[in-house]
Amino acid sequence: MKKLINSVDNIVDEMLDGMTAAFPQYVKRLEGFNVLVRAKGPSDKVALVSGGGSGHEPSHGGFVGRGMLDGAVAGEVFTSPTPDQIYEAVKAVNGGKGVLLIIKNYTGDVMNFEMAEDMASDDGITVSHVIVADDVAVENSTWTTGRRGIAGTVFVHKIAGAAAEAGLTLSEVKRVAEKVISNVRSMGMAVNACTVPAAGKPGFELEDDEIEIGIGIHGEPGTHREKISDVNNITDKLIDKILAEGIYSSGDEIALMINGMGGTPLMELFIANKHAHEVLDGKGIKIAKTYVGNYMTSLDMEGFSVTLLKLDDELKKFLNAPADTPAFVQF
Amino acid sequence: MPSKIYECISKISESIMANKDYLTELDREIGDSDHGINMARGFQAVMEKISPDDSDIGVALKKAGMTLLSKVGGASGPLYGTAYMEAGKIMIGKTELLPEDMKAIFEAAISGIQKRGHAVRGEKTMLDAIIPASEAYSAKISEGSDMISAFEAACSSAREGVEYTKTIIATKGRASYLGERSIGHQDPGATSAALTLEAIRDYMKGK
Numbered sequence: 001m002k003k004l005i006n007s008v009d010n011i012v013d014e015m016l017d018g019m020t021a022a023f024p025q026y027v028k029r030l031e032g033f034n035v036l037v038r039a040k041g042p043s044d045k046v047a048l049v050s051g052g053g054s055g056h057e058p059s060h061g062g063f064v065g066r067g068m069l070d071g072a073v074a075g076e077v078f079t080s081p082t083p084d085q086i087y088e089a090v091k092a093v094n095g096g097k098g099v100l101l102i103i104k105n106y107t108g109d110v111m112n113f114e115m116a117e118d119m120a121s122d123d124g125i126t127v128s129h130v131i132v133a134d135d136v137a138v139e140n141s142t143w144t145t146g147r148r149g150i151a152g153t154v155f156v157h158k159i160a161g162a163a164a165e166a167g168l169t170l171s172e173v174k175r176v177a178e179k180v181i182s183n184v185r186s187m188g189m190a191v192n193a194c195t196v197p198a199a200g201k202p203g204f205e206l207e208d209d210e211i212e213i214g215i216g217i218h219g220e221p222g223t224h225r226e227k228i229s230d231v232n233n234i235t236d237k238l239i240d241k242i243l244a245e246g247i248y249s250s251g252d253e254i255a256l257m258i259n260g261m262g263g264t265p266l267m268e269l270f271i272a273n274k275h276a277h278e279v280l281d282g283k284g285i286k287i288a289k290t291y292v293g294n295y296m297t298s299l300d301m302e303g304f305s306v307t308l309l310k311l312d313d314e315l316k317k318f319l320n321a322p323a324d325t326p327a328f329v330q331f
Numbered sequence: 332m333p334s335k336i337y338e339c340i341s342k343i344s345e346s347i348m349a350n351k352d353y354l355t356e357l358d359r360e361i362g363d364s365d366h367g368i369n370m371a372r373g374f375q376a377v378m379e380k381i382s383p384d385d386s387d388i389g390v391a392l393k394k395a396g397m398t399l400l401s402k403v404g405g406a407s408g409p410l411y412g413t414a415y416m417e418a419g420k421i422m423i424g425k426t427e428l429l430p431e432d433m434k435a436i437f438e439a440a441i442s443g444i445q446k447r448g449h450a451v452r453g454e455k456t457m458l459d460a461i462i463p464a465s466e467a468y469s470a471k472i473s474e475g476s477d478m479i480s481a482f483e484a485a486c487s488s489a490r491e492g493v494e495y496t497k498t499i500i501a502t503k504g505r506a507s508y509l510g511e512r513s514i515g516h517q518d519p520g521a522t523s524a525a526l527t528l529e530a531i532r533d534y535m536k537g538k
Contacts (some may be wrong), residue, residue: 053404078363079404107504108406111447113398113408138508145507199355199364218363220505221512304465 001200004188006245012054012167023326031279032080034074042095042269046164046173047071049089050102050157052109054301055077055196056217059154062327066160067238068241069102069325070237077196078218079107083218086116090127098126098170100177104149107131128170130177131233132156134186134307136241137143137214137223148216151296151307152184153260155319158328162321180315185245186240188305190215190222190261194298213237217261217298231268232275235281238306248308250284255291255319257307262297269293289319335381335426336391339534340381344374346530347523348447354526357519361506366407373403373411389423392416406504407520410457415530417443430478437485438466448503455501455513457520463488464528482532489525495523 005011012034020029021037027036035051050060050071060072070093075081090099099120103113110131116126134152160177190212193202196219203219206212210233214223219256228234248254258273260266273292280287288311296305311319323330333341340537347354347370380398385391392415400412421432426437441461445451452462467488471481496518501507506518 066383075404076365076369077340079365079369080406082401082404082406082408084401106406107448108404111406112404114448139510143504145503154534196364198368201359203359203364205391215503216508218505220363220508221507280434 047093058327065325067323083115101129160317190303194301259302392419414440460492
C-alpha cells in the first residue's frame with residue numbers, strides 16, 4: 001500500500017486540522033472532537049448536521065458553510081462517527097430553531113445518529129432526522145437494510161441547506177429534505193477498488209479487464225462484475241437502472257450529478273457527462289443543472305456514479321440558491 | 332490482585348486484539364474491512380478506562396459499554412456498547428457472578444442488541460451466535476449443570492451459530508448489499524461474539 005499519510009491512526013485528526021487550516025473563513029474544529037462547524041458559530045435558523053465515516057471527502061466537512069451544512073461529524077475511515085461526537089456537533093450548532101440530522105442509510109450511521117438524537121433531545125434540543133437512501137443498486141425490500149445513501153446526499157445538503165437559510169422551520173426543512181430524498185436516485189460503478197489505509201489492501205480485486213457495477217462508497221463489492229466496455233455503454237447501464245425506477249419521465253426537469261469516486265480523472269467524468277446529456281436529452285428529460293466532480297468519494301476508488309434529482313419549482317429554487325462552502329460555491 | 336471483572340474483560344480484550352486481522356479479513360469479504368480494526372481500537376480504550384480496582388461488575392461493564400460506544404463506531408459500537416451497558420445494569424452492586432446472573436446478562440444483552448439493531452435471528456448477525464449460546468446456557472443451567480459446563484455448551488452453540496451464518500443471506504448491515512453473494516462467508520460480528528464468549532469461558536476455566 002502506498003499512501004500519503006504519516007500514521008494510520010492519525011489520518012482523520014490530521015485531515016481535519018488540514019481542512020481547518022485551508023478554510024478558516026468557512027470552518028473551525030470543535031476542540032477535542034472530530035467535528036467541523038461554521039467558523040461564524042450558530043445562527044438564528046434551523047441547523048443542519050451531517051457526517052459519516054471519513055474517506056468521502058469533500059463530504060461532509062467540505063459542505064459546511066452558508067447555504068449548506070452547519071456541522072459535519074467525521075468518523076474513522078468508512079466508520080460511522082460515535083454518538084458522543086454527533087451530540088457535540090448538535091449542541092454546538094443549535095441556534096434555538098432546532099437541528100436536522102442528515103443521515104446516510106447505513107446500519108451503523110443510523111444507530112449512532114439516532115442515539116445522539118436521543119441524547120440531545122434529553123437536553124431539550126429539538127432534533128429531527130432524515131435518512132438518505134438513493135442507491136438503486138441495492139434492492140429496496142424488507143429483506144435488506146435498504147438502499148444506501150450515496151452521492152444524492154449532496155443534493156439533500158444543498159437543498160435543505162438553502163431551505164434552512166431561507167428561514168423555514170424545522171418541520172418545513174425536513175419536509176423539503178424528504179422531498180429531495182424521494183426524488184433522488186443514484187447508481188455507481190468502479191474500475192478499481194479503494195484501499196482503506198488501516199486494512200492495507202483493496203476492498204475487492206478486479207482483473208485488468210473487469211469492472212464492478214453497483215458499488216457503494218465504502219470499498220464494498222457491488223452487485224456484480226463484468227468485462228469493461230466503453231464509458232458510453234457503462235453510463236447507459238447506470239442511467240438505465242436509475243430510469244427503471246419510473247420516477248423520471250419525458251418532460252421532467254432534473255438536476256444531474258456525475259460524481260467521481262476519488263481516483264477518476266475529471267476528463268473521464270466529463271466524457272461520461274457528455275453521454276449522459278445525450279441520453280437524457282434523447283428521452284426528453286430536461287437537465288436544468290449539471291454538477292460534475294468529486295463530491296462523495298470513496299478514497300482512491302476509480303469509478304463514478306450518476307445521480308438524478310427530479311425538480312419541482314420549490315426544489316429548483318433552493319438548488320439554485322447561493323451556497324458558499326469549501327467544496328461547493330454557487331452564486 | 333486485579334478484580335475478577337477486570338481480568339475477565341482483559342481476557343476478552345486479548346482475544347479481540349489477537350484476532351484483529353482475522354476479523355478484518357472476514358469483514359473484507361462481505362463488509363467494509365474494518366471490524367477487527369474498530370473492535371481492537373475500542374478494547375484498547377476499554378483497557379485504559381477500566382481499572383484493576385473496579386470490583387463492582389456492573390460499574391466495570393458500564394464503563395466498558397460507554398467506551399465501546401464512543402470508540403468503536405460503525406454498527407458494532409452501538410451494538411456491543413449497548414450489550415455491555417445492559418449487562419452492567421444487571422450487575423450493578425455485585426462483585427460475584429452467579430449462574431442466574433449470567434442468564435440475565437445474556438437476555439438483557441440480546442434484547443438490547445435487538446432493540447438497537449432492529450434485527451432478529453437468522454439475518455447473519457452477531458445474534459446468530461449469541462441467541463443459541465444463551466439458549467444452550469439456560470438449558471444447561473436448568474438441568475442443574477455447573478456454570479463452566481453451561482458456558483462450554485454456550486460456546487459450542489455460538490460456534491455452530493457462526494458456521495450457520497455461512498449458509499444464509501445477510502439481510503442486515505453492509506453485507507446485505509451483497510444479497511446471495513454473502514452466502515459462503517461467515518459473519519464477522521457473529522465471529523467476534525463467539526470469540527468474546529470463548530474468552531469468558533477461558534477466564535472461568537482459569538486458562
